Amino acid sequence: MRINYFVAGGFVVLIFFVIIFVTAILPATTFKPKPSAAAVVYTxxxxxxxxxxxxxxxxxxxxxxxxxxxxxxxxxxxxxxxxxxxxxxxxxxxxxxxxxxxxxxxxxxxxxxxxxxxxxxxxxxxxxxxxxxxxxxxxxxxxxxxxxxxxxxxxPEWVTAPQELRDEFDAVKSHVDVNSSAAANAGRGIYMQNCAGCHGVTGRGNGPVSITMIKKPANFTRPFYKNYGDAMWYYRVKEGVAGTRMPRWGQTLGKEQMLYLVAFLKTLPKDSQAAGEEITSFQQLDDPVALSKNxxxxxxxxxxxxxxxxxxx
Known part of the structure; x- marks a missing residue:
């Protein structure tokens, strides 16, 4: 009977060391991942x-x-x-x-x-x-x-839509011509119902709900948005913006509805200098371009x- 205890104890110890070997020692000695293009060799x-x-x-x-x-x-x-x-x-x-x-x-x-x-x-x-x-x-x-x-x-100089969202946009864009006035008119109704409360009727980020927000809604008339392509607009509408109260409309709107909304957003003039946004004395500290001037x-x-x-x- 006593021998059985020794056998059982030895078996438990053996299993313990096998687990350590398989989960720690073996991977450490055999797993040699290839460095990616982003791997850094430090000075x-x-x-x-x-x-x-x-x-x-x-x-x-x-x-x-x-x-x-x-x-x-x-x-x-x-x-x-x-x-x-x-x-x-x-x-x-x-x-x-x-x-x-x-x-x-x-x-x-x-x-x-x-x-x-x-x-x-x-x-x-x-x-x-x-x-x-x-x-x-x-x-x-x-x-x-x-x-x-x-x-x-x-x-990239600008944030771009992830590849999977670009692929999705390419797959559905044939359903709606986002450059047509008909699509823009349809998108205007969707915008007024879902977006104008925060972003305002004219897209300047001054909707009635914006006064309750610490981080103000985007002003779509800023020249910055000239850099947005169709896929980027689709990405923002579908996925929202992390760290803001912009929701993920992909959970509420259908793909065609989001395309209509993209068509309308593209029609907003992009000539405002962010009206209503405060300029602080520390603004240049967040501007990499300005900071590059020593x-x-x-x-x-x-x-x-x-x-x-x-x-x-």
């Missing part, structure tokens, strides 16, 4: 910055992966993007925004320095900690790492040295 400075990012716990608030539902953040990531990421710093929650595509000079180096030194002056209302205690070397290294994020990805944001924010002597021990 020494960028690697130091990555270690600072990890040391300061930035991944507790920021993620570094974009999924299907995260299309607002840019191109979706693949497993091959992380071949050189050991240990990984993907993060788990998003107290702050995803940083997968924050680099590649999307924001100027000077902007990143100012943002980390005076987060609430650059982004009013931000809950990001102040990192002005970092030395100049540490700050430079951290910013160098941030500029690698998304560096290898092909980022603005000294540290001096502009009226502070002394943005750097500390290093992380407190």
């Amino acid at each position: 020494e400075q960028e690697l130091r910055g990555r270690n600072i990012y990890r040391r300061e716990g930035c991944f507790y608030c920021h993620s570094m992966f974009t999924r299907y539902q995260d299309r607002e953040y840019g191109e979706m990531v693949t497993a091959g993007d992380y071949v050189n990421e050991t240990p990984h710093i993907l993060g788990t929650a998003r107290t702050g925004p995803d940083l997968s595509n924050i680099g590649n000079n999307r924001y100027a180096t000077d902007w990143h320095r100012a943002h980390h030194s005076y987060p609430r002056k650059v982004k009013p209302g931000s809950i990001m900690p102040n990192y002005s205690f970092l030395s100049k070397q540490d700050m430079d290294d951290l910013v160098a790492f941030l500029q690698t994020l998304g560096r290898q990805r092909n980022q 603005y000294n944001l540290i001096k502009q924010l009226g502070e002394q040295s943005p750097y500390g002597t290093g992380r407190p021990e």
